[in-house]
Amino acid sequence: MSESHPLDNPVVASLTGPHAPFAEWRGQAVRYPEDVTPFHGLPDRPQAADWADLAALAGPGAVVLLAVDAAVVPPADWAAVFRVDGVQLAGEDVLGKTDPEVVGLGPADVPEMLALVERTRPGPFRTRTIEMGSYLGVRRDGVLIAMAGERMHPPGHTEISAVCTDPGYRGEGLASRLILAVAAGIRERGEIPFLHAAGDNTNAIRLYGALGFRFRRAITFTGVRVPGPAG
Structure with missing residues (x-):
């Protein structure tokens, strides 16, 4: 299996790398402080436990911003607020x-x-x-x-x-x-x-x-x- 590139999951790569001092963790879910940026991160292929960790990290009713592969789909009880199909250059x-x-x-x-x-x-x-x-x-x-x-x-x-x-x-x-x-x-x-x-x-x-x-x-x-x- 090929090793993932740092740009494949840029939020997690940042918060486990040069931006580690900003990182707030719960299990495998991570985020920046809210007054820095609203980005949150998950493993490349998040499992149910990872979504549960993200929910605990962000709190009930919170809107979390993710930068992920299009194949990553949140659990059915997470409401979609917006989606932007983007490109990385x-x-x-x-x-x-x-x-x-x-x-x-x-x-x-x-x-x-x-x-x-x-x-x-x-x-x-x-x-x-x-x-x-x-x-x-x-x-x-x-x-x-x-x-x-x-x-x-x-x-x-x-x-x-x-x-x-x-x-x-x-x-x-x-x-x-x-x-x-x-x-x-x-x-x-x-x-x-x-x-x-x-x-x-x-x-x-x-x-x-x-x-x-x-x-x-x-x-x-x-x-x-x-x-x-x-x-």
Whole structure:
């Protein structure tokens, strides 16, 4: 049997690897703290006991976010909240490029980052998401107008995420520049950048392909509700 690749189960690979300090475990179920990111992880082929552990970890009525193979189906009494059929793209040949307009972002920038996320909806971003890795941004007249950063961190790889640009500044290539700037930092560590996108987000997939990222596999992002009333 071939050994699984770190990107096959990126949440578990991250939380058993570089992001282990974030990990909250119950049996074989694991999650990040809620104020970091809503992602939870399970074994590649979860059994009934694993779903029971996840239920105990998250609590009755909680909605858990999973990044799993499409073949993973929750038990019948877990209600589906949403499902996004996505793609995973790896950048083995992406070297990255630094950019003089790009600046580092830190804890003091989180309120502005959250406001930009609210305007652009790139995906989950919480008050402590910035602790997952390096985040970079572009400012105009002192205002944060675009950003991107690092999220999941399986061994030897780092995900580029939270790529977003204020609607008033789109069309200037800021997303491409930020992705390459983040990728440059990942490459400096000797790691490979990768990305996720919704399968129907053809514009993003086209952009990532133009930057050198290549399709690796399909992946499903699903939100499911733990049985029982919320506490």
